[in-house]
Amino acid sequence: MELLTAAEMRAIERAAIESGVATGRELMERAGRGVVAAILDWRPALARAPGRAAVLCGPGNNGGDGFVIARHLKMRGWAVDVFLLGAPANLPPDAAENCSLWREMGAIRPLTEAADGRRSVHDLVIDALFGTGLTRPLEGAARVCAARSWRRFGGAGAVVAVDVPSGMCADSGRALQAEPSDEAAATKCDLTVTFHHERLGHRLAQGPSQLCGDVRVVDIGLAGVPAAAARLGAPNRPGLSKTIGHKYSHGHALILSGGVGRGGAARLAARGALRVGAGLVTLAAPPAAIIENASRLDAIMLRSVKGIEGISELLVDRRINVVALGPGLGVGENTCAKVGAALANEERGAVLDADALSSYQDEPETLFRLTRGRSVVLTPHMGEFGRLFPAVAEKLVAPAARGPAFSKLDAARAAAALAGCIILLKGPDTVVAAPDGEAVVVSAHYERACPWLATAGAGDVLAGMIAGLIARGFHPFRAAESAAWLHQEAARGFGPGLIAEDIPERLPAVFRDLGL
Numbered sequence: 001m002e003l004l005t006a007a008e009m010r011a012i013e014r015a016a017i018e019s020g021v022a023t024g025r026e027l028m029e030r031a032g033r034g035v036v037a038a039i040l041d042w043r044p045a046l047a048r049a050p051g052r053a054a055v056l057c058g059p060g061n062n063g064g065d066g067f068v069i070a071r072h073l074k075m076r077g078w079a080v081d082v083f084l085l086g087a088p089a090n091l092p093p094d095a096a097e098n099c100s101l102w103r104e105m106g107a108i109r110p111l112t113e114a115a116d117g118r119r120s121v122h123d124l125v126i127d128a129l130f131g132t133g134l135t136r137p138l139e140g141a142a143r144v145c146a147a148r149s150w151r152r153f154g155g156a157g158a159v160v161a162v163d164v165p166s167g168m169c170a171d172s173g174r175a176l177q178a179e180p181s182d183e184a185a186a187t188k189c190d191l192t193v194t195f196h197h198e199r200l201g202h203r204l205a206q207g208p209s210q211l212c213g214d215v216r217v218v219d220i221g222l223a224g225v226p227a228a229a230a231r232l233g234a235p236n237r238p239g240l241s242k243t244i245g246h247k248y249s250h251g252h253a254l255i256l257s258g259g260v261g262r263g264g265a266a267r268l269a270a271r272g273a274l275r276v277g278a279g280l281v282t283l284a285a286p287p288a289a290i291i292e293n294a295s296r297l298d299a300i301m302l303r304s305v306k307g308i309e310g311i312s313e314l315l316v317d318r319r320i321n322v323v324a325l326g327p328g329l330g331v332g333e334n335t336c337a338k339v340g341a342a343l344a345n346e347e348r349g350a351v352l353d354a355d356a357l358s359s360y361q362d363e364p365e366t367l368f369r370l371t372r373g374r375s376v377v378l379t380p381h382m383g384e385f386g387r388l389f390p391a392v393a394e395k396l397v398a399p400a401a402r403g404p405a406f407s408k409l410d411a412a413r414a415a416a417a418l419a420g421c422i423i424l425l426k427g428p429d430t431v432v433a434a435p436d437g438e439a440v441v442v443s444a445h446y447e448r449a450c451p452w453l454a455t456a457g458a459g460d461v462l463a464g465m466i467a468g469l470i471a472r473g474f475h476p477f478r479a480a481e482s483a484a485w486l487h488q489e490a491a492r493g494f495g496p497g498l499i500a501e502d503i504p505e506r507l508p509a510v511f512r513d514l515g516l
């Protein structure tokens with residue numbers, strides 16, 4: 001599934017209109033009618049018993065959709081109150097036409113009245129104030145209405161956004177705000193109905209977690225108009241279903257462990273690598289930690305390595321085609337030396353996580369010289385990301401004062417360009433990006449939500465799973481994307497109460513469900 005920016009959606013609309021696929025009026029009609037159908041399908045009780053709706057219309061084409069919605073609701077027996085921000089005379093042509101059509105059916109009141117009303121008498125509030133054209137933070141009555149939506153308009157039924165919740169940037173999922181002291185304002189909705197494909201903002205930042213509610217996509221007849229867009233991440237089925245061969249044909253992953261009492265993270269990673277299908281998995285530990293690890297490992301092989309030379313000696317074996325390191329290694333020069341040894345051979349893949357990233361916080365460029373152009377995946381969470389890419393992270397945490405705002409996708413892309421390798425930026429809205437700009441959002445939201453995945457050690461398992469898929473011959477980008485998806489799916493299937501150890505053990509069930 002593609003995820004569009006506002007500009008990409010506008011380009012598609014323009015191409016459709018220019019090539020005669022549909023007029024702007026027709027698209028608006030399909031959009032408004034589609035929203036009504038989607039709402040009634042989403043909550044069938046609203047279809048059985050029409051009530052009273054408030055339609056909040058803005059000054060652009062999002063408002064135009066609102067007038068279409070008002071008309072279709074009224075035709076279905078609803079009592080409809082329409083509120084407009086600004087004057088009808090200032091509406092763009094298609095919206096103005098639909099405004100006139102509505103005026104034959106009912107009145108238009110200024111939005112300030114909706115903002116002032118103490119209690120809502122409405123069963124349904126339609127937010128058609130701003131869509132993809134929003135460029136600056138909400139002001140005045142629109143801002144008051146957005147704030148009221150957080151209190152459900154004083155008792156209103158469902159709040160439904162047209163295209164995007166007003167106040168949210170469609171590209172980043174962030175609520176626009178002028179300065180840090182300024183509270184971000186965007187409508188909090190129960191349902192968001194968008195058109196053609198989802199926008200990126202439906203999958204990033206506050207979009208899915210706080211603002212959109214459920215999301216439905218309405219077809220407005222734009223299929224076939226191409227766009228170069230980001231995608232929603234998915235498992236690579238053909239890669240995963242490759243028949244089981246000789247154990248060496250599925251590669252050999254090496255996981256570097258920390259010292260005595262610090263091997264748990266590496267063991268979790270190793271288990272993830274093995275369960276995801278690496279042919280062989282070896283855990284390399286310092287001599288003093290061998291007994292501890294030997295008592296905990298069976299299918300995973302164990303090697304004692306002494307210092308950096310020990311790692312280099314082990315890596316003379318070319319059959320080891322990927323190394324994962326970072327979890328439990330500690331932050332410091334010693335870990336940097338291990339990263340250097342792990343990346344010495346150009347042909348070998350690598351996954352760097354946790355301490356392998358934080359160890360370079362004083363000179364990230366030293367790390368990037370090693371990773372540039374290599375089959376390497378860096379898997380930072382936001383904190384680690386900020387240490388390696390401080391300038392990029394700063395742009396992401398600065399208030400989103402203008403739309404389109406800098407997004408998590410932009411951040412991961414910028415980081416991938418700097419590091420010259422694959423970046424997986426963690427979160428429920430995980431983004432995987434490559435230096436050439438390819439990017440996916442692996443989204444654990446809506447029907448795939450699994451907040452219990454934020455548990456200690458889950459990231460270690462993910463690093464191991466990525467390494468396991470690289471061992472199996474996956475391109476590092478596909479390995480990161482598929483592993484992130486499988487990781488979420490395992491957590492989803494397990495349910496609340498999940499601990500990191502459960503994730504690898506759940507993978508066989510995930511594979512079975514995929515029909516592999």
Ligand SMILES: NC(=O)C1=CN([C@@H]2O[C@H](COP(=O)(O)OP(=O)(O)OC[C@H]3O[C@@H](n4cnc5c(N)ncnc54)[C@H](O)[C@@H]3O)[C@@H](O)[C@H]2O)[C@@H](O)CC1
Nearest residue numbers: 013027028031060061062130131132133134135136137163
């Ligand atoms: N692109 C498409 O293919 C389609 C778009 N449609 C609708 O059209 C919408 C986009 O319409 P527009 O481009 O007119 O954009 P909007 O309706 O989102 O708003 C644009 C207007 O608001 C003003 N504005 C921006 N930020 C403001 C602020 N903070 N305070 C006050 N005014 C502000 C702009 O100057 C402009 O006049 C979509 O979200 C969608 O709802 C649909 O009709 C169907 C087809």
Ligand SMILES: [K+]
Nearest residue numbers: 127130162164
């Ligand atoms: K809206």
